[in-house]
Amino acid sequence: MGDERAVGTPVLRRLNTASVLRAVRDCAPDPVRLAELVKLTGLTRPTVGQAVEDLVEAGWVQHHHPAAASRKGGRPAVRVSLRGRAAPVLGLDVGPHTVSAGIDDLAGRRLAAVRRSVDHNRASRLLTVVDAVIARVLEEAGFDADEIAAVVVATPGIVDSGSGRILLAPSVSGWTSVNLSDHLRDRFRCPVRVENDANLAALAVARERAGPGTLLAVQWGERLGAGVVIDGRLHRGTGAAGEIGFIRPPGRVPDTDDGRGPLERAIGAEAITEQARRAARTHPESVLRDGPIDAAAVFAAAATGDAVAERVVDDVARTFAHAIAPAVLVLAPDAVVIGGGVARAGPVLLAAITRHLADLTLTPPDVGISGLAEDTILTGALRMALDEVWHQLPA
Amino acid sequence: MGDERAVGTPVLRRLNTASVLRAVRDCAPDPVRLAELVKLTGLTRPTVGQAVEDLVEAGWVQHHHPAAASRKGGRPAVRVSLRGRAAPVLGLDVGPHTVSAGIDDLAGRRLAAVRRSVDHNRASRLLTVVDAVIARVLEEAGFDADEIAAVVVATPGIVDSGSGRILLAPSVSGWTSVNLSDHLRDRFRCPVRVENDANLAALAVARERAGPGTLLAVQWGERLGAGVVIDGRLHRGTGAAGEIGFIRPPGRVPDTDDGRGPLERAIGAEAITEQARRAARTHPESVLRDGPIDAAAVFAAAATGDAVAERVVDDVARTFAHAIAPAVLVLAPDAVVIGGGVARAGPVLLAAITRHLADLTLTPPDVGISGLAEDTILTGALRMALDEVWHQLPA
DNA sequence: GGAAGTTTATTAAGGTCTTTACAAAACCTC
DNA sequence: GAGGTTTTGTAAAGACCTTAATAAACTTCC
Numbered sequence: 150m151g152d153e154r155a156v157g158t159p160v161l162r163r164l165n166t167a168s169v170l171r172a173v174r175d176c177a178p179d180p181v182r183l184a185e186l187v188k189l190t191g192l193t194r195p196t197v198g199q200a201v202e203d204l205v206e207a208g209w210v211q212h213h214h215p216a217a218a219s220r221k222g223g224r225p226a227v228r229v230s231l232r233g234r235a236a237p238v239l240g241l242d243v244g245p246h247t248v249s250a251g252i253d254d255l256a257g258r259r260l261a262a263v264r265r266s267v268d269h270n271r272a273s274r275l276l277t278v279v280d281a282v283i284a285r286v287l288e289e290a291g292f293d294a295d296e297i298a299a300v301v302v303a304t305p306g307i308v309d310s311g312s313g314r315i316l317l318a319p320s321v322s323g324w325t326s327v328n329l330s331d332h333l334r335d336r337f338r339c340p341v342r343v344e345n346d347a348n349l350a351a352l353a354v355a356r357e358r359a360g361p362g363t364l365l366a367v368q369w370g371e372r373l374g375a376g377v378v379i380d381g382r383l384h385r386g387t388g389a390a391g392e393i394g395f396i397r398p399p400g401r402v403p404d405t406d407d408g409r410g411p412l413e414r415a416i417g418a419e420a421i422t423e424q425a426r427r428a429a430r431t432h433p434e435s436v437l438r439d440g441p442i443d444a445a446a447v448f449a450a451a452a453t454g455d456a457v458a459e460r461v462v463d464d465v466a467r468t469f470a471h472a473i474a475p476a477v478l479v480l481a482p483d484a485v486v487i488g489g490g491v492a493r494a495g496p497v498l499l500a501a502i503t504r505h506l507a508d509l510t511l512t513p514p515d516v517g518i519s520g521l522a523e524d525t526i527l528t529g530a531l532r533m534a535l536d537e538v539w540h541q542l543p544a
Numbered sequence: 545m546g547d548e549r550a551v552g553t554p555v556l557r558r559l560n561t562a563s564v565l566r567a568v569r570d571c572a573p574d575p576v577r578l579a580e581l582v583k584l585t586g587l588t589r590p591t592v593g594q595a596v597e598d599l600v601e602a603g604w605v606q607h608h609h610p611a612a613a614s615r616k617g618g619r620p621a622v623r624v625s626l627r628g629r630a631a632p633v634l635g636l637d638v639g640p641h642t643v644s645a646g647i648d649d650l651a652g653r654r655l656a657a658v659r660r661s662v663d664h665n666r667a668s669r670l671l672t673v674v675d676a677v678i679a680r681v682l683e684e685a686g687f688d689a690d691e692i693a694a695v696v697v698a699t700p701g702i703v704d705s706g707s708g709r710i711l712l713a714p715s716v717s718g719w720t721s722v723n724l725s726d727h728l729r730d731r732f733r734c735p736v737r738v739e740n741d742a743n744l745a746a747l748a749v750a751r752e753r754a755g756p757g758t759l760l761a762v763q764w765g766e767r768l769g770a771g772v773v774i775d776g777r778l779h780r781g782t783g784a785a786g787e788i789g790f791i792r793p794p795g796r797v798p799d800t801d802d803g804r805g806p807l808e809r810a811i812g813a814e815a816i817t818e819q820a821r822r823a824a825r826t827h828p829e830s831v832l833r834d835g836p837i838d839a840a841a842v843f844a845a846a847a848t849g850d851a852v853a854e855r856v857v858d859d860v861a862r863t864f865a866h867a868i869a870p871a872v873l874v875l876a877p878d879a880v881v882i883g884g885g886v887a888r889a890g891p892v893l894l895a896a897i898t899r900h901l902a903d904l905t906l907t908p909p910d911v912g913i914s915g916l917a918e919d920t921i922l923t924g925a926l927r928m929a930l931d932e933v934w935h936q937l938p939a
Numbered sequence: 940g941g942a943a944g945t946t947t948a949t950t951a952a953g954g955t956c957t958t959t960a961c962a963a964a965a966c967c968t969c
Numbered sequence: 970g971a972g973g974t975t976t977t978g979t980a981a982a983g984a985c986c987t988t989a990a991t992a993a994a995c996t997t998c999c
Contacts, residue, residue, distance in 0.1 A: 386876025481781025
């Protein structure tokens with residue numbers, strides 16, 4: 150957005166070539182006829198031809214010689230498609246319990262994915278697992294580390310987006326003293342970015358929704374985090390944007406010393422089960438009285454109409470709604486999407502939150518559940534890595 | 545960001561001409577030598593020469609024949625400057641008590657400004673005053689309505705940014721049924737935009753600070769509103785972003801039927817005086833006991849060390865901090881800037897808010913007072929109008 | 940099996956724009 | 970008034986896109 154300096158004729162070619170490449174990408178995994186590109190880009194055929202030639206030479210796209218089926222008569226079209234292997238990206242999700250990695254090609258196809266659980270969440274052990282997982286996923290996809298075009302790592306805690314240092318990570322002991330960023334930069338010859346996991350989950354959710362608008366994507370499990378995506382771009386603020394776990398909800402909150410924030414202590418997965426347990430003790434008529442209680446059980450009970458469970462869920466929903474209402478009023482997001490473990494609660498929780506938010510805000514956002522599976526964060530990391538590659542095309 | 549279609553050689557000229565025009569603008573009121581533009585834009589002299597020629601022809605810039613002083617020897621330079629009168633913009637601030645208007649030229653120089661107070665804040669009367677103020681400011685600046693290049697109107701309430709309709713405006717009775725946007729579009733031949741006043745104030749404050757980052761600018765008087773500016777661009781969300789007046793603060797809030805939000809009823813200017821009045825009754829040792837009390841008096845008393853006043857101010861600050869803390873956690877703004885009537889409270893209030901926010905947030909933002917005078921909103925409106933003009937240069 | 944028709948690729952000429960290079964102008968200083 | 974300096978102005982060259990015309994390759998129909 151800053152200065153667009155030194156404009157000579159050559160930039161035209163770069164502009165147009167980029168335009169053609171974008172068009173090829175938008176046709177994603179399918180090969181596209183050259184004539185199609187002419188229509189898509191609005192450029193003329195000779196220009197497109199030149200651009201494609203350049204792109205093939207640079208290795209970004211490849212020809213599809215066998216123009217097999219669906220002929221309508223006429224000279225067979227030259228068809229090209231993205232050469233995915235030109236710039237594969239690596240995503241990494243370093244959680245307190247599991248480490249997963251994935252490699253996507255330029256078109257967003259998943260070439261490999263690895264998931265490994267960690268027994269002890271000590272930092273040193275974690276780092277070893279990270280290295281092992283990276284090695285495995287590279288092998289599975291058949292790439293050398295030097296071929297990777299961008300790396301994005303998701304980690305819990307607060308990350309300084311400039312240096313990649315982890316500033317605060319209560320859930321992994323010793324994690325802040327590990328310079329993960331430098332560690333990885335030694336292994337790869339490409340940009341390495343470390344980013345908060347909730348932020349990346351938000352990015353993944355936003356991409357799934359597509360289109361512009363403001364999104365508040367909440368990760369809700371033992372802990373609570375959120376990411377803000379505005380018109381497809383992640384909002385970082387001074388760095389710690391989206392840390393909803395530290396919102397102080399109304400009412401008393403138990404004091405703990407594990408670095409969790411007030412809202413996490415009030416309505417994190419653990420707090421929900423604890424609340425249900427207390428309620429079950431004083432209300433033995435509830436189905437919650439027997440069997441082990443966890444958050445899923447509470448939501449299941451509420452779904453079947455158990456009054457005690459319903460009250461707990463409503464309480465949780467109200468606390469959550471009150472906590473985020475000020476942010477919803479300030480941001481006016483189009484949607485609030487909930488992911489993470491608690492998201493499996495489904496419609497019961499959703500309805501309660503929607504109801505309370507309607508009371509507390511002027512233009513209540515859509516409240517929804519993230520449709521993505523467990524690898525939301527990993528997908529977000531890969532998405533951001535792809536963005537990085539696409540952003541610096543003219544390399 | 546969408547599609548940059550149909551790139552031929554002519555776009556180069558447009559691009560470079562725009563680049564030169566930007567450079568001329570950045571030198572703002574001072575005329576600039578042609579050779580200087582060459583350095584600033586990175587283009588070559590013939591290119592700059594051509595561009596300047598085009599711009600002069602189009603009326604955007606003008607020559608400065610008398611190359612008077614500061615010669616260093618050599619052929620006298622051709623100097624050009626922005627022809628401010630080429631595209632004057634009109635800003636309007638329609639408040640419940642006053643209507644003000646201003647006209648800026650392209651370089652941001654204030655050519656005229658008019659302010660008029662309104663006795664009855666009935667919508668029909670207000671509209672008459674608006675028309676009169678517009679006529680007056682046009683006359684003062686010596687322009688015809690058709691010459692204005694952009695109009696931005698600030699109004700309290702929630703505005704649909706697409707249609708310009710006012711959706712909610714409790715402070716002016718009947719204001720929502722007036723189609724201000726259409727009314728003005730009939731008078732001007734240029735784009736007319738209606739925007740929430742707090743949003744425009746935020747824009748003005750953000751421009752004063754300059755540079756990127758996230759800003760939460762609060763307007764705090766009888767009512768409370770805010771605007772969010774991210775990297776220089778106003779954030780609207782679904783339309784009602786920044787409506788902090790409707791945040792529900794902890795504790796009981798008096799119920800009124802005047803359309804004000806809970807936070808406004810709790811710590812609006814009126815609520816502050818009411819709170820002080822109550823405190824003075826039970827604490828006759830306070831200096832607040834004698835003389836008429838208004839918000840300014842409370843802050844003044846607190847500044848001199850009056851304990852009762854100090855407690856009131858601290859209460860207000862705590863309520864405010866608790867109310868916006870969730871939004872601060874989610875947005876992680878670089879700064880929270882307070883404007884409006886209460887902003888005159890100064891350091892007393894500021895210090896208290898800063899203290900409380902430090903407790904409630906992870907990366908506490910700078911808390912400051914808006915340095916702009918009473919015409920913050922008007923300045924913001926003019927700023928946005930200028931942006932509009934600059935955004936659509938290639939007209 | 941050949942001709943017509945259709946779709947696409949290729950090639951050549953023309954125009955616009957920037958760049959490079961060079962010459963002219965205008966002013967100051969000595 | 971000569972020399973120097975800074976700037977403007979002009980012409981030729983290079984790069985790129987576009988229009989238009991031509992050639993190619995394949996399907997379909999007769």
